[in-house]
Amino acid sequence: MANIKISEQKVQQIEAICKDFNNEKGELINVLHKTQSLVGYLPAEIQEIIAKNLNCSVAHVYGVVTFYSYFTMIPKGEFPISICMGTACYVRGAEKVLDEFKRILNVPVGQTTPDGKFSLSCLRCVGACGLAPVVMVGDKVYGRVSPDGVKDIIKEYKQA
Amino acid sequence: MINIKIDNKEIQVAPGTTILDAAKTVGINIPTLCYLHLHDFNITNKPAGCRMCVVEVKGRRNLAPACATDCHEGMEVNTHNIRVLNSRKTVLELILSDHPTDCLVCAKSGNCELQTLAQDMGIRQIQYQGEQSTYREDTSPAIIRDVDKCIMCRRCEMMCNDVQTVGVLSAVNRGFMSVVAPAFEMNLDHSVCTYCGQCVAVCPTGALTEVDHTNQVIRALADPSKTVIVQTAPAVRVALGEEFGMEAGSLVTGKMVTALRNLGFDYVFDTDFAADLTIMEEGTELLDRITRHLKGDKTVKLPILTSCCPGWVNFFEHQFPEMNDIPSTARSPQQMFGAIAKTYFAEKLGIKRENLVVVSIMPCLAKKYECQRDEFSTNGNPDVDYAVSTRELAHLIKQANIDFNILPDQEFDRPMGESTGAAVIFGTTGGVIEAAARTAYEIFTGKTLEKVDFEQLRGMDWIRHATVDFDGTPIKIGIAHGLGNARKLLQDIKDGKSEFHAIEIMACPGGCIGGGGQPLHLGDTSILMARQKALYSADSGKTLRKSHENPYIQQLYADFLGKPMSEKSHHLLHTHYFDKSKPAEINE
Numbered sequence: 001m002a003n004i005k006i007s008e009q010k011v012q013q014i015e016a017i018c019k020d021f022n023n024e025k026g027e028l029i030n031v032l033h034k035t036q037s038l039v040g041y042l043p044a045e046i047q048e049i050i051a052k053n054l055n056c057s058v059a060h061v062y063g064v065v066t067f068y069s070y071f072t073m074i075p076k077g078e079f080p081i082s083i084c085m086g087t088a089c090y091v092r093g094a095e096k097v098l099d100e101f102k103r104i105l106n107v108p109v110g111q112t113t114p115d116g117k118f119s120l121s122c123l124r125c126v127g128a129c130g131l132a133p134v135v136m137v138g139d140k141v142y143g144r145v146s147p148d149g150v151k152d153i154i155k156e157y158k159q160a
Numbered sequence: 161m162i163n164i165k166i167d168n169k170e171i172q173v174a175p176g177t178t179i180l181d182a183a184k185t186v187g188i189n190i191p192t193l194c195y196l197h198l199h200d201f202n203i204t205n206k207p208a209g210c211r212m213c214v215v216e217v218k219g220r221r222n223l224a225p226a227c228a229t230d231c232h233e234g235m236e237v238n239t240h241n242i243r244v245l246n247s248r249k250t251v252l253e254l255i256l257s258d259h260p261t262d263c264l265v266c267a268k269s270g271n272c273e274l275q276t277l278a279q280d281m282g283i284r285q286i287q288y289q290g291e292q293s294t295y296r297e298d299t300s301p302a303i304i305r306d307v308d309k310c311i312m313c314r315r316c317e318m319m320c321n322d323v324q325t326v327g328v329l330s331a332v333n334r335g336f337m338s339v340v341a342p343a344f345e346m347n348l349d350h351s352v353c354t355y356c357g358q359c360v361a362v363c364p365t366g367a368l369t370e371v372d373h374t375n376q377v378i379r380a381l382a383d384p385s386k387t388v389i390v391q392t393a394p395a396v397r398v399a400l401g402e403e404f405g406m407e408a409g410s411l412v413t414g415k416m417v418t419a420l421r422n423l424g425f426d427y428v429f430d431t432d433f434a435a436d437l438t439i440m441e442e443g444t445e446l447l448d449r450i451t452r453h454l455k456g457d458k459t460v461k462l463p464i465l466t467s468c469c470p471g472w473v474n475f476f477e478h479q480f481p482e483m484n485d486i487p488s489t490a491r492s493p494q495q496m497f498g499a500i501a502k503t504y505f506a507e508k509l510g511i512k513r514e515n516l517v518v519v520s521i522m523p524c525l526a527k528k529y530e531c532q533r534d535e536f537s538t539n540g541n542p543d544v545d546y547a548v549s550t551r552e553l554a555h556l557i558k559q560a561n562i563d564f565n566i567l568p569d570q571e572f573d574r575p576m577g578e579s580t581g582a583a584v585i586f587g588t589t590g591g592v593i594e595a596a597a598r599t600a601y602e603i604f605t606g607k608t609l610e611k612v613d614f615e616q617l618r619g620m621d622w623i624r625h626a627t628v629d630f631d632g633t634p635i636k637i638g639i640a641h642g643l644g645n646a647r648k649l650l651q652d653i654k655d656g657k658s659e660f661h662a663i664e665i666m667a668c669p670g671g672c673i674g675g676g677g678q679p680l681h682l683g684d685t686s687i688l689m690a691r692q693k694a695l696y697s698a699d700s701g702k703t704l705r706k707s708h709e710n711p712y713i714q715q716l717y718a719d720f721l722g723k724p725m726s727e728k729s730h731h732l733l734h735t736h737y738f739d740k741s742k743p744a745e746i747n748e
Contacts, residue, residue, distance in 0.1 A: 044344050057327025058343035059351075066332045 006039070011049060013038060018053035025056045028064055032071055041075045077112045077119035079157045081105075084134040086125030093146070094133040098122065100150040101135075117157070164235040179215055179226040179237055190215060190239050191248070191277055193255075194313035195227040196362055200620055200685035201642070201669050205318040205362075210311065211251045212277065215239045223247055252281055257288035259365075260308050268366035271680055274311060293336050300348035302355040302371055302528040307339045310367040316340060316359035323669065325644040326475065328353045340367075352478040352740075356471035356643065356667040357525030357676015362683075370525050370677060373546045374556050380517045380545070381424040387509060388517040389427040390420050391497045391576070394435065395523040395587030395672035396550045398694040402679040402687070403554035404564040409690030411698055414569020419557050420521075421570060430572045431520065432579030434497035435586040435595070437716070438468060439707035441733050442490040443599045444724035450635065450661055451604075461486050463638065463653065463660040466592050468492045470530035471667030473737065475643050480650050481739035489734040493586065494520050494527055495536050497576065498543030499732040504720045505576060513541055520547045523587070523675035526667070535735060549677025575712040581612075581698070581705035588692045589641035589671035590617045590624065593664035597628050597637070598706045605631040612705045618696070620670065620689070623648065625660070638663040641671050 017034045021027035031050055036042055042065050051058040065071045083089075083098045098120075102108060105118050112119040128134050131143025135153065142153060161172040166183050173182045183190050194210040197203070206227045214223035218236035223244060226237075238244060256278060263269050295307040312331065317340055320329040328342050328351045342351040360368045380388050401410035420428045445464065452460045465487040467473060473492075476483060491499070497520070502513040509516070520527065524547075530536070531544035548556070557564055572578070582598050585591030594614045601609050616626035617639060624639040638660040640646045646665045652658040668674045673691040674681075681687040704710060721728050 047343070057321060057330065059327055059330035059332070059341075060321070062343040062345075063330035063332045067334050067338075069334075 005045060006043075010039065014046060014049050015053055018050060023053050023055065025054050028054060028056065028061065029068075032061075032065065036071060041072050043073055043075075072110065074110065074112055074119070075116070078117050079137050080119045080121065082121050082123045082136045084124070084126055084132070084136075085122045086129065086132075088125075088129035089133040092132040096147045097133050097135065097145050097150060100147040101154075104151060104154055118154070162231055162233045162235075164231045164233075164237065166237045167239055173231050175230075177231050179217075179224065179229050179231055179235075180213060182231050183226065183237070183239060188239055190226045191280065192227055193273060193277060193311065193364060194315065196313075196315050196318070196683050198669070198683060198685050200689065201323075201622070203318070203323055203669075205313070205315050207314050210255070210313060212248060214244060214247055214251070216241060216244050249281055249283070252277060252283060253287055255311055256283065256286050257290060258292050259311065260292070261286075266309070266366040267369040267372065268309075268363075272366060273364035273682070291336075293339075295339055298347045299371065300353065300355070300529075301532050302525040303348055303353070303357065303360060304369050304371055305341075305348060306367055306369070307341070308367075309365045310340055311365055312338065312340065313364055314340070315362040315364065316368060319358040319362055323642055323644055324354070324356060324358055324667070325647050326352060326354055326356070326479075329359060354471040354474035354478070354643065354667060355526040355529045355676075356475075358668060359676075360525060361668075361674070361676045361678070361680065370549055370552070371528060372552060373528070373548050374552050374559075376546050377519050377548060377556065378559075380519070386515055386517045387426045387511055388424070388519060389429055389501060389505075389576075390425040390519045390521060391429045391431045391434070391494070391501075392416060392420070392521045393431045393494070393523055393527075393587065393672060394584045394591075394695060394698075395675060395678065395691065396521050396553065397584075397698070398587065398673065398691040399523065399550050399678045400554060401564075403551065404557075406565070407690070408687040409694040411694045412564075413698070414571070415564060415567040416553075417572055418567045418570040419562050419564055422562055422567075423556060423560050425519070427573045427576075428570075429497070429501075429576040430579050430583075431493045431497055431522075432583035432586070433576045433710070433712065434493035434500070435468075435583035436579055436707035436710045436713050437496050437500070437733065438490055438493050438586075438592075439582060439595050439599050440713060440717070440724045441496075441729060442466065442488045443596045443603070443707070445488050445490060446596060446662055447600050447604055448725070453661075454633070463658060463663045464488050465662075466596075466664045467735075468586065468592055469666050469672075470494075470524065470526035472643065472646060472665045474526065474529070474740070475646065475667065476650065477737055477740040479647075479741070480654070481737075481741050483650065483654065484737040484739065486653065487737065489736065491536075491733055491735050492527075492530065493583075494522065494530065494544055494547065495735070496733050498531065498536065500716070501576065502538070502541070502543050503732060504716065513538065517546075518544045520544050521550065521553045522547050523550050523672045523678045524668075525549065525676040527677075550675075550679060551677060554679070575715065578710060578712040580707055580710050581700065581702035582707045583710075584698045584702070585695050587672040588695050589666050590619065590639050590664065591671065591695065592666075593617055593637055593639060593662060595707060596662070596664075597635075599708045600635075601628070601630055602706065602708065604633070607631060609706070613700075620692070635662070636660045640664075641666045642669045643667050 047061045051061045135142045135145045169186045190213045193212040196205040208225040208228035213226040215226045216238040217224045298305040317329045332341050397413040401412040467487045498518050501518050506513050506516045527547040531547045536543045582595035594617045622645040628635045640649050670688040674688050
């Protein structure tokens with residue numbers, strides 16, 4: 001078992017989640033969902049706690065975590081940036097917008113900047129196709145984003 | 161019974177029979193790849209993932225995987241029409257398109273199920289050229305993972321999780337990136353791997369292989385400043401012949417000794433000698449604990465667990481470290497042999513331990529790790545220098561141009577080549593505890609054992625138990641093979657529900673005869689049955705069948721060790737166990 005770096009309180013909360021699902025192996029995905037919404041991500045030590053409580057191997061938990069793209073082992077940044085890759089946004093140049101974010105932040109999709117400020121991810125349609133291409137930073141929506149506008153969006157949060 | 165037609169042959173099968181099994185009854189062998197069925201152990205792997213076994217079922221839109229499709233009344237199956245053959249070939253070509261084509265130098269060449277299929281199906285070119293998935297190689301003290309050669313059949317995963325319950329291997333990642341790996345894709349030697357090698361034993365390709373030590377052995381044999389001696393484990397002599405085309409269960413002890421002598425070993429000895437020694441130590445420890453228990457000593461730990469199997473030792477050190485004080489402290493026969501060879505025997509020869517090289521021939525991959533453990537070396541010089549598998553020995557013999565099949569029989573050298581029938585059955589599940597019972601009975605009761613065969617301890621059932629009558633004192637014995645079954649007995653002990661006095665555990669299904677270093681059985685468990693039978697017949701063919709009757713063991717105690725559990729014995733023949741419930745080290 002890895003040295004526990006997360007707080008004792010978090011450990012207890014995760015154990016409570018497992019217990020809510022009767023410590024059933026078959027409930028692994030549900031347990032991972034709840035835990036990720038509690039902690040934000042699923043680092044190795046948390047996977048070990050879950051494996052122990054559900055009485056399954058850590059390798060199995062890791063297998064599930066790495067299979068589903070929703071689960072992540074990397075903490076989200078302070079300002080999570082999501083670029084919509086839905087059809088409408090895509091045809092209106094979302095990929096170029098994404099490339100510009102990748103270039104400026106110097107991180108690939110699914111990763112977080114070393115200072116922990118920004119994380120980059122893609123999503124599918126936020127229901128604002130009229131504003132395509134759409135970018136979200138936290139809960140705030142930016143419409144009709146062009147590659148040139150990317151640096152301004154980042155600047156807004158750099159000072160924050 | 162239900163009536164079906166396969167390739168126009170009408171047959172009747174029991175409900176629940178798969179198309180694959182039904183076809184076999186009329187001599188139709190549908191090719192398989194991911195499928196693995198170990199009949200006598202009731203173990204089956206059929207994820208229906210490889211699609212090699214597809215067949216056409218009349219009235220069904222798509223082709224059906226024969227391994228995972230049950231027969232139904234009136235079913236008409238075609239196993240080799242043009243549609244089936246084309247699909248099967250395409251599937252195979254697609255698998256090959258993401259597989260290295262280094263067959264000529266692959267460790268598995270000649271024993272590779274993928275290679276055999278490609279030959280059987282006459283694949284002469286791979287039509288699909290494209291990106292291949294690549295992965296770093298992972299080398300541990302015993303096992304090499306070359307995942308580029310993995311075809312995701314999941315057999316290893318099934319052995320590691322369902323049979324052994326070790327839980328190291330799992331499919332991870334997704335799509336093109338998916339591989340079978342330990343948690344967090346750490347290296348095997350950072351995981352809780354026991355090196356039992358059952359994953360290697362079932363891998364159809366070269367993705368999982370053993371670390372090869374044959375070159376080190378060849379170099380040692382060529383070095384004139386070294387005296388090189390060899391020990392052979394009991395299970396090797398009933399399996400080695402298979403590598404030379406002999407029937408399973410052929411007992412080739414004499415030929416093996418001749419071959420080893422021809423290879424240039426200075427002394428050809430037998431691990432069986434050390435097995436007799438193990439019984440002296442472990443049996444004495446067993447009697448000591450039982451006698452104290454019967455006298456009402458509450459501090460004594462029972463049951464006592466055998467400790468010959470290094471996979472098993474790794475298992476409890478990783479998974480039940482709080483029970484480290486229950487197993488016998490006796491070292492395994494391999495390590496007892498090494499410790500005696502590098503002290504007693506080196507002294508006899510008048511040479512330094514550094515100039516004596518001890519090689520062991522083992523049916524086991526965990527033995528490679530065991531001999532590298534720090535506690536089994538003195539000033540950096542290991543008691544056993546190299547452990548090579550039965551398969552590696554076959555390679556050594558072939559490289560030395562020896563025609564194994566026509567070799568005459570020769571005898572082991574003395575003193576460390578002499579052994580009793582009790583030692584040779586160490587190679588099968590139930591054998592160690594039977595050997596211990598023979599000696600413990602006579603020491604405990606002071607009487608001569610009328611019948612040395614303890615039939616009640618034999619067999620292939622996963623978990624067995626029997627009560628042996630020690631002249632009025634019932635001794636309760638448990639036996640488990642396969643680590644998943646060992647776990648059950650351990651859990652009982654932990655929960656205070658175990659009533660056994662002694663338990664024998666072997667990590668591999670069948671015991672050492674089914675070890676990870678043995679000739680591959682490719683799913684045919686009748687081979688293991690034949691090997692087991694051969695060990696029992698080797699035992700009954702011996703004049704001496706109780707370990708304490710071995711005259712060279714008696715001499716070893718008289719000249720060197722004193723008595724069992726003496727201070728010298730403790731130093732050389734016993735060990736202690738570690739808590740290895742270690743933190744996962746993550747390679748980030």
